[in-house]
Amino acid sequence: MELVKNLMVILFTGILTENFILNKFYGICPFLGVSKTTNGAVGMGLAVTAVMVGASAVTYPIYHYVLLPLNIEYLKTICFILIIAAFVQTVEMILKKYVPPLYKSLGVYLPLITTNCAVLGVTILNIDNEFGFIESVANALSGGIGFLLVMVIFSGVRERISRCDVPKALEGTPITLIAASLTSLSFVGFSGIVDGIFGG
Amino acid sequence: MSYMKEFTKGLIKENPNLVMLLGMCPTLAVTTMAENGLGMGLATTFVLVCSNLVISLLKKVIPDTVRLPCFIVIIAGFVTFVSIMLDTFLPDLSEALGVFLSLITVNCIILGRAEMFACKNKVIPSILDGLGMGLGFTCSLIVVGAVRELLGTGKIFGMNVAPDFIEPMTIFILPAGGFFTLGCVIAVLGVITRKKPKKIDCAGCPARESCSKPEKAEGV
Numbered sequence: 001m002e003l004v005k006n007l008m009v010i011l012f013t014g015i016l017t018e019n020f021i022l023n024k025f026y027g028i029c030p031f032l033g034v035s036k037t038t039n040g041a042v043g044m045g046l047a048v049t050a051v052m053v054g055a056s057a058v059t060y061p062i063y064h065y066v067l068l069p070l071n072i073e074y075l076k077t078i079c080f081i082l083i084i085a086a087f088v089q090t091v092e093m094i095l096k097k098y099v100p101p102l103y104k105s106l107g108v109y110l111p112l113i114t115t116n117c118a119v120l121g122v123t124i125l126n127i128d129n130e131f132g133f134i135e136s137v138a139n140a141l142s143g144g145i146g147f148l149l150v151m152v153i154f155s156g157v158r159e160r161i162s163r164c165d166v167p168k169a170l171e172g173t174p175i176t177l178i179a180a181s182l183t184s185l186s187f188v189g190f191s192g193i194v195d196g197i198f199g200g
Numbered sequence: 201m202s203y204m205k206e207f208t209k210g211l212i213k214e215n216p217n218l219v220m221l222l223g224m225c226p227t228l229a230v231t232t233m234a235e236n237g238l239g240m241g242l243a244t245t246f247v248l249v250c251s252n253l254v255i256s257l258l259k260k261v262i263p264d265t266v267r268l269p270c271f272i273v274i275i276a277g278f279v280t281f282v283s284i285m286l287d288t289f290l291p292d293l294s295e296a297l298g299v300f301l302s303l304i305t306v307n308c309i310i311l312g313r314a315e316m317f318a319c320k321n322k323v324i325p326s327i328l329d330g331l332g333m334g335l336g337f338t339c340s341l342i343v344v345g346a347v348r349e350l351l352g353t354g355k356i357f358g359m360n361v362a363p364d365f366i367e368p369m370t371i372f373i374l375p376a377g378g379f380f381t382l383g384c385v386i387a388v389l390g391v392i393t394r395k396k397p398k399k400i401d402c403a404g405c406p407a408r409e410s411c412s413k414p415e416k417a418e419g420v
Contacts, residue, residue, distance in 0.1 A: 076302075077302045077305055078277060082272075085272060115308055128298075174386050185371075
């Protein structure tokens with residue numbers, strides 16, 4: 001039961017109170033770049049979630065059974081980024097060969113994921129927080145779902161903005177960032193919800 | 201003279217952060233204090249100069265098809281070096297920057313400059329380009345950091361400057377304040393340079409060739 005409760009806390013924290021985009025500022029580039037339409041946002045969100053979960057599952061054993069015993073844990077940044085690059089490439093090839101329709105819809109977003117700091121960020125956070133294997137995967141999953149959620153919400157906000165008359169100085173990026181600020185503010189409303197549900 | 205141009209273009213005209221909109225994550229995350237912004241900016245500048253130097257030296261050796269992984273490994277190597285150095289000599293700063301120190305590896309400014317400049321140019325222009333871009337990034341981090349620190353805590357670089365009777369607006373050191381301040385700084389820069397603020401574009405994004413730009417939503 002303790003594990004289940006832990007996992008639920010990680011899930012709720014990652015999705016609502018410490019959202020990857022709005023609270024921790026991971027993956028701002030795709031957030032600003034790909035959130036123009038809801039379809040693009042969903043595709044990017046799903047692809048990032050899959051890669052984050054996969055990368056966490058792969059980096060955990062490598063860190064604990066290769067880097068730690070050899071005392072070269074300071075190489076983790078180099079090692080993880082290579083794993084992520086290789087992982088993204090593999091996913092791309094597998095999808096291309098076996099699931100062409102999915103590849104077609106996700107394909108354009110896959111290469112962008114290597115340089116998405118959410119992916120490298122979550123693998124390093126797992127190590128820094130000393131999560132176990134299941135917790136690491138749950139953390140990646142919650143981060144990914146949180147990412148997807150905010151991307152979708154924000155794509156709606158942007159579609160509205162694109163139909164509005166914005167002051168000239170704020171056109172383009174500035175108004176997007178200010179809208180992101182308001183979205184972030186609305187997520188502050190969730191603070192304390194985890195303690196409220198699970199009793200601290 | 202053209203060397204001078206390589207250096208100065210990064211400061212304002214092609215500021216990687218405020219004009220080209222690269223490397224937004226650290227800009228928002230570490231700028232709760234001007235001092236952290238300065239530290240992050242200098243660390244990034246160091247990595248940028250070193251990686252530009254090495255990549256422009258190796259540009260003939262690196263095969264074109266695997267150049268991105270090669271660039272990333274070179275960059276990650278320098279990032280590891282910087283984070284070990286900061287851990288040893290400036291542990292406070294290292295703690296304040298946290299994960300974002302390792303995340304310099306995936307800062308699009310560095311990969312973008314490698315891809316757009318260093319792999320096509322000679323060594324000295326590449327170093328100057330890296331230095332200019334890095335300092336431009338540092339300046340924008342300091343500006344955003346100083347605004348947020350002043351409004352959010354009433355201090356600049358840790359010194360009290362606001363009179364006591366003004367209550368600091370804590371919202372500015374929260375994430376929401378970060379987005380807001382950055383948006384305003386970009387808008388102000390756009391007005392000063394009298395250019396229409398750029399729409400988000402993909403220049404410098406390593407995957408821009410394979411990327412289909414989403415169409416703008418249709419108006420009603």
